[in-house]
Amino acid sequence: MVLTEDKLKLIFKNEPFTEFVVEEGTILTPSAKQFLTDKSVTILKNKFDKKEVKCLEVEKPIEAKYKGIFGESYFEKPEYMTQIFGNILVRKDSKRIILRGKIDTFLAKWLVLQKELEDKKNSLLNKDMESISQFIKKINLAEILDEELEEIKILGEDLESIKSISHNPKKYFNLNHLFDISVKNNIIVLKLNELRALSREMEIAGVEAFTEVNGVVQRKDLLKAFNRLSSGIYIMMLKGEKGEYGNR
Known part of the structure; x- marks a missing residue:
């Protein structure tokens, strides 16, 4: 399981906490860990172990599948656009x-x-x-x-x-x-x-x-x-x- 910043924000909003236990097999994204740090929350591996858990070293960005002629990025091809060369998109007009x-x-x-x-x-x-x-x-x-x-x-x-x-x-x-x-x-x-x-x-x-x-x-x-x-x-x-x- 991967815990993101957005998930932690939602949990924290509903019930603020000072310690957060990360179960075995759960990974914190760097932004999630930063959120806990900003809130002065102690990250625990389990209730009895005070060791801080490892988080993802790099949060890999998802590369855009297509590019526009002005450098814009598209993860999906819009219906009003088509490929002119390779993965370069232009409007159909x-x-x-x-x-x-x-x-x-x-x-x-x-x-x-x-x-x-x-x-x-x-x-x-x-x-x-x-x-x-x-x-x-x-x-x-x-x-x-x-x-x-x-x-x-x-x-x-x-x-x-x-x-x-x-x-x-x-x-x-x-x-x-x-x-x-x-x-x-x-x-x-x-x-x-x-x-x-x-x-x-x-x-x-x-x-x-x-x-x-x-x-x-x-x-x-x-x-x-x-x-x-x-x-x-x-x-x-x-x-x-x-x-x-x-x-x-």
Whole structure:
């Protein structure tokens, strides 16, 4: 049994005493022993032995399981908070957590579309869909682990080539930019355009998450990747409009 200061205070309040007998196997915490000393109470091992009992040498503090970004400690994770790195907690409306939600939503919708378009049985379409899937998964992992995004190709092209191709549809596809999307377009183009719009929302969330209050922009590798993601999807739209993914 461990006797704490609070327990002794309650006993003393109900019936003050000048001697306190500690039974065998009972341990006094340092603060409990100090309380008895302050009250000039003699600590007895038993009624017949005047030897003072041993107390705990160190009252070990309980370590907090989580930390906040401002150094605060949490023994349990509040429902309104989540882990951003390791045991570091932030509120769930943190810009980084909002960004992660956007990435999660985009990837979920992209995978559903990828599964749906498998029925088209177009090998080029399936290959391009999987290329984008792998790209967004690597973006997601680099953000969560706070690691530099590795060099990667999408649609078989490096990121600079993706930018060039998306900016020059006339050169690469003999098509004008798809500014006037309508129900007349290929259904694959329309579905891809929906995901392209979501990728732009994700990019904006990324800019907000990685721009500090002093205007300094962090994680430019991820911001570049978000931009090239939307460009890659736009290239897929051009391929779809060109008929590379099957008949209209």
